[in-house]
């Protein structure tokens with residue numbers, strides 16, 4: 001094996017060789033000799049290269065002082081290699097440290113050789129600093145160009161990507177597709193990454209991964225629903241802090257406590273997350289970028305992704321706004337669809353552009369058929385007064401034309417199937433923002449048919465009599481006014497026929513009110529059959545009816561009508577197995593002969609009816625002037641009667657009742673008189689019926705009771721200790737709760753024994769409801785008063801009444817006494833009544849005895865008492881007192 005000394009040239013000789021030495025010294029390249037890792041020789045170029053003043057400044061310096069530390073290890077290995085192998089080493093580039101501290105680039109060629117008999121390394125060094133600088137400048141420039149080109153490509157790609165995303169947003173592509181495209185774009189542009197987008201839940205606490213096209217599924221599932229927080233991987237933390245979060249090494253980053261294992265298992269090593277924000281800055285979610293190597297994002301990547309998150313924010317926010325708009329639209333639609341109110345929107349050309357199910361239901365059109373059609377297929381529209389609404393008057397067209405809203409309009413609609421629907425509607429004009437012209441109208445309406453029907457029913461009830469269904473007085477008055485206004489314009493005649501049933505009160509009292517009502521209904525039906533369509537039959541109340549005849553040629557129509565009505569009412573009425581007979585008295589007045597206005601005509605017809613009644617009932621009379629005076633009188637009577645009691649205008653007359661055997665006065669009947677300041681003494685026959693009708697008979701009757709009892713007590717005390725007093729009671733007084741109290745008060749205040757008071761009642765009263773009457777009779781008999789049945793024989797003379805009610809005396813009506821002795825019927829009847837009374841242990845009083853013949857007959861027939869003008873007319877108290885005093 002060749003030793004290194006043998007192989008190396010013996011260079012230690014060149015110090016002795018001047019020529020060689022000169023060459024070395026003058027060499028433009030630096031030449032150094034290294035021995036034992038120290039510099040042992042340097043030529044001029046050498047020490048100049050290292051900025052030394054003389055070779056001595058360098059000699060002895062270790063290699064480590066000459067070389068840049070970065071090159072030391074390689075240089076030492078190189079030296080060792082050369083010394084060992086004896087081979088020159090390939091040229092290398094190194095960095096030397098000059099004496100002034102500057103570092104210079106050098107190209108070094110080295111070779112081993114023997115120097116001063118020892119192995120050494122000869123180093124030939126050339127300063128290449130300038131070349132290196134030029135090279136570096138070139139490289140830098142190349143790199144800049146490369147980076148600029150790369151940046152330009154990215155910018156182009158980014159722009160293209162953003163354009164795609166913007167187009168997708170503009171085209172309302174599904175948000176999931178947009179976000180997926182964002183991820184794919186970033187992955188492609190950045191390269192070597194996976195990207196995902198997560199959004200914050202509505203609860204503001206959890207996230208949902210909405211796009212992660214390249215992330216492993218296992219990792220995405222682990223992220224799904226993750227809670228945000230200060231240490232919730234990059235995504236949850238970025239959302240929580242609303243700022244970017246970067247993890248260069250998932251394996252060591254404490255943020256990844258929970259997801260670390262899953263992430264690493266899926267090969268994810270680093271991650272960074274940028275918040276996705278709304279325009280307001282509120283965080284909506286985050287965009288994550290994952291690396292499969294531990295690394296940090298470049299500034300460019302960060303900027304690029306940050307820019308993209310703005311677009312993601314816009315897309316997410318737009319989607320949310322649209323979704324909430326859609327939801328609110330849906331809500332409104334479902335509200336509108338559920339409304340009972342009909343809603344329709346009609347465009348300018350009449351096309352229905354929206355219509356809810358209620359509108360279709362109310363207007364009876366098939367579901368779904370309205371939208372797109374020009375109308376609701378209505379046959380007719382009309383206002384509340386029935387007048388037709390013409391097409392150009394349609395509320396929707398009016399609102400479109402005028403731009404004014406129409407509110408609460410009630411109108412009737414005849415639908416395609418012929419039904420009538422009443423609606424209350426509002427029509428509101430709709431204008432586009434900033435446009436004056438009305439683009440469409442909103443029609444909302446409710447079905448008010450039920451209300452309308454109720455209203456019509458109410459109107460019917462208000463204008464019709466509930467018992468018979470005939471028009472009532474109010475309707476008649478209105479109809480009459482209308483007829484009169486027409487008649488005045490067209491100069492034709494109209495007539496009123498005033499009907500009052502004869503004997504109805506009597507029958508009504510007999511059969512009870514329920515049957516009485518049935519009777520009235522039958523009367524109404526029969527009368528209705530007598531009139532023409534143009535006539536109006538109304539019931540005024542009670543048993544009064546009126547016919548308004550509006551068009552007739554002459555009076556013969558009226559007489560024919562009156563006779564038809566007389567005829568139909570004279571037919572028997574069958575009720576509960578019995579036959580009842582009624583009559584009717586009819587008064588007729590004619591416009592314009594008898595009056596210009598309705599009131600006058602009614603009053604005239606009423607007067608004529610009274611005249612018919614006075615003429616024996618069951619006939620008709622046309623009004624005459626004379627009748628007017630009578631009706632005027634009655635009107636004034638009613639008016640004055642109201643003040644008579646307060647003004648002390650009543651006075652009692654007394655008519656004696658004498659014992660037919662002894663001829664002595666045993667009692668007196670109190671008979672009421674009205675001392676009218678102008679008309680003089682008014683007969684009770686004239687005013688009692690009016691007092692009964694008006695109810696005034698109740699206070700008047702109490703006054704009579706009190707007055708009569710006081711007078712009788714006085715006479716009993718002074719003149720006739722056994723005198724009895726009879727007081728007339730009207731059926732109307734029995735309807736008043738105060739009767740028993742009034743009787744007992746009269747007795748108490750006068751001190752008259754109850755047995756001395758006899759209450760005269762008529763059969764009419766007893767025909768009423770015995771359930772309500774009986775307690776009153778019981779209470780009054782309980783007081784001790786007696787009852788006398790007046791006008792006996794004219795009514796039903798029913799035996800059952802006499803047995804049922806506590807009657808103690810019968811008064812034979814003066815119409816029978818009047819017929820004695822000539823009239824055989826009267827004679828027989830009087831005898832029968834006396835016999836019957838005896839059988840029933842009742843006393844009998846004969847009324848209206850006017851002569852001795854009648855008196856004797858009664859005496860013979862066994863009648864107990866008599867009363868009549870033959871003995872004494874009704875006379876004033878003072879006169880009666882004188883009569884008592886004479887003892888007869």
Ligand SMILES: Nc1nc2c(ncn2[C@@H]2O[C@@H]3COP(=O)(O)O[C@H]4[C@@H](O)[C@H](n5cnc6c(=O)[nH]c(N)nc65)O[C@@H]4COP(=O)(O)O[C@H]3[C@H]2O)c(=O)[nH]1
Pocket residue numbers: 655670671672673683684685688701704727728729730760790791814847848849850867868869870873874
């Ligand atoms: N032609 C004729 N008439 C005679 C004769 N004797 C008596 N009269 C009349 O016959 C009527 C008898 O009274 P009434 O039947 O109770 O009939 C009474 C009675 O129903 C009613 N009335 C009178 N005063 C009262 C009263 O205070 N209360 C009530 N509720 N009704 C009364 O008025 C009716 C008529 O009373 P007046 O006009 O006073 O008529 C009296 C009397 O004047 C006679 O011989 N010939």
